[in-house]
Amino acid sequence: MAQDNYHQPVLEREIVEFFASQSTGVIVDATLGGGGHAASLLAASTPRRLLGIDRDPAARTAATQRLAAYASRVRIVAATFATMADVVAEQADFLDGEPITGVLMDLGVSSHQLDESSRGFSFRADAPLDMRMDPTQGATAAQFLANADLHEFVRLLRANGEDRYAGAIARSILARQPQTTGELTEAVERAVPMAARRRGHVATRVFQALRIAVNDEANQLDLGLAAALNILAPGGLLAVISYHSGEDRAVKVALHEASTGGCHCPYELGCVCGAVPRVILTRASARLASAAEIEANPRARSARLRTARKVPS
DSSP: OOOOSSOOOSSHHHHHHHGGGOOSSEEEETTOTTSHHHHHHHHHOSSOEEEEEESOHHHHHHHHHHTGGGGGGEEEEEOOGGGHHHHHHHTHHHHTTOOEEEEEEEOSOOHHHHHOGGGOOOSSSOOBSOOOSSTTSSOOHHHHHHTOOHHHHHHHHHHTTOOTTHHHHHHHHHHHOOSBHHHHHHHHHHHSOGGGOOSSOTTHHHHHHHHHHHTTHHHHHHHHHHHHHHHSOTTOEEEEEEOSHHHHHHHHHHHHHHHHTTOOOOGGGOOOSOOOOOEEESOSSOBOOOHHHHHHOGGGGGOEEEEEEEOOO
């Protein structure tokens, strides 16, 4: 498989194998990143074309370079996957009447974004507290905290796994009003006794919660999944890779609803509401990375791949 210096894609072989049956048409890579998945998908099928979407200017630049050999079969667009349907409508010249035969969504933050300390995604280096996936627009994490309501912030932390000390952490952070990742980390450390700290860094879940809020990731995911199901041609394939339990739960629920048509009839009675399924789940459970891949790329350890096929017409 092709390697990507910007970001090492996870479950790359599984993604290529999943889309192998859709060798023609257009695949929408809704989270293009550095273009690792896209390069492998384009290399696997000469007739295939790919529409890549990413909100991060650095990712689009890296992907343009990575996919230069496939330039005639690629279109890269600055957007979020929540606006996927609009992007597809605006790129009619590129689609040239071809159906959308696949959608790939690789969620969360990329390795490059974490490793680029100036972006403020990580506690590993002191940097301005930014965390925006598109650093050209929207409020930074520091600005978000400057306007945060205590009770809402506590709920945000609890939704991302902080429970017992969520209140203390929120009060410490809002009192400190951190402007850098180091100041945010210090505020978290002051609120959590050493004896109560879990394995891993004490601020991990706080950084995750802030990143999700700053980038509106939960709402973006809901809108993106709905858009993906709308733009897929009958028989088209959807693959979603998530990295934390909240993301995976949202994907699982959305695909279950689509696979039942939203039917909530009692199981013993069967469906009497007339619901029409929109997709067929291709696996009952999420697919995980192999031990070999996790050893080569530790980020793959938390990856969960869920897949579905849109019901043929």
